[in-house]
Amino acid sequence: MNINRKYIIIFGTLVLLLVIIIGGITYYKKNKQKSDQPLTDKMMEIAESVSESCISSELENPYRVCCAIEGGIKKGFLYDCSSQRYFEPKQHIYIVFDASRFDISYDPYFLRLYSDLNYEGNKFILYETDTLDRKEIFLMKVLGTVPQETESFILLKASVYPNNEFDGKDEQVILYREAKIFKE
Numbered sequence: 001m002n003i004n005r006k007y008i009i010i011f012g013t014l015v016l017l018l019v020i021i022i023g024g025i026t027y028y029k030k031n032k033q034k035s036d037q038p039l040t041d042k043m044m045e046i047a048e049s050v051s052e053s054c055i056s057s058e059l060e061n062p063y064r065v066c067c068a069i070e071g072g073i074k075k076g077f078l079y080d081c082s083s084q085r086y087f088e089p090k091q092h093i094y095i096v097f098d099a100s101r102f103d104i105s106y107d108p109y110f111l112r113l114y115s116d117l118n119y120e121g122n123k124f125i126l127y128e129t130d131t132l133d134r135k136e137i138f139l140m141k142v143l144g145t146v147p148q149e150t151e152s153f154i155l156l157k158a159s160v161y162p163n164n165e166f167d168g169k170d171e172q173v174i175l176y177r178e179a180k181i182f183k184e
Contacts, residue, residue, distance in 0.1 A: 054078040054094070062101035063156065063175060068092035086182040089148030093117055095156050097140040102158075102174040109160040116153035117144025128166065146181065155179040 054066040067081035070091065078094060087093065099111055111129040127140070147153050158175040161167065 054080050062099075063095060063097045063177075065155065065177075066094040066096070068094070084179075086180050087146045088182050089146055091146045093144060093146060093155070095140075095142040097142065097156065097158060097175075099140070099158065099160070099174070104160050104174060105172060106160055106162045109162065110164050110166065111140075112159045112161065112166055113140060113142060114157040114159075115142055115144060115155060116147055116150075117142070117155070118147055119144040128164075146179075148181070150181065151183075152178055152180045 054064065061082065063082070064080060065082045065084070066078040067084065067087070068091065069077050069079065070088070081087075081093075095115070097113065111127075113127040127142070142156060155177040156175060157173065157177070159171045159173050161170050161172070163170070
C-alpha cells in the first residue's frame with residue numbers, strides 16, 4: 001500500500017505539471033498572436049500607403065521609378081528608387097512618366113517610349129502615342145522586369161517627333177536613363 005501511494009503521488013504531480021505546461025504554452029501563443037497582429041497590420045498599412053504613393057502621387061521630377069520589394073512581409077509593395085543606379089535581375093520596375101514636364105520644341109508632337117525592361121515575355125517595351133499637345137499633362141506608366149542577360153540596360157528612353165513617321169533625323173531625346181545590373 002505504501003508503494004501504491006508513492007506512485008499515485010508521483011503520477012498526480014506529473015499530471016499537474018503537464019496541465020501547467022500545456023496551459024502556459026496556450027497562454028503564450030494567444031498573447032503572442034495578440035501582440036504581433038497590430039504591428040503587422042500597421043506595417044502593411046504603411047507599406048500600402050508608400051506603395052500607392054509611389055505610383056499615384058504628384059511627380060516632383062518628370063519621372064519616377066518605383067521598385068517592387070521581392071520578399072518578406074512587404075513583398076510586392078513599391079518604393080521610390082529613382083536615384084538607384086543598380087537593379088537586381090528580374091526585379092519588377094514601374095516608371096511613371098509625365099511628358100508635359102519637359103521642354104519640347106514640337107507642338108503638337110508624337111511621343112515614343114522605349115525600355116529594355118521585359119514585359120509579358122517581350123524583350124523590350126516600345127510605345128508610340130498619337131498627337132499630343134505640348135501643355136497637355138500626359139502620365140504614362142511603364143512596367144516590366146529587369147533583364148538578366150546583360151550588364152546594363154535602357155531603363156527608359158523618351159523621344160519626341162514632329163510627325164508619326166518617327167524619322168531619326170527629327171528625333172528629340174527628352175530622357176535617356178541607363179541602369180546597370182547588380183550581380184553578386
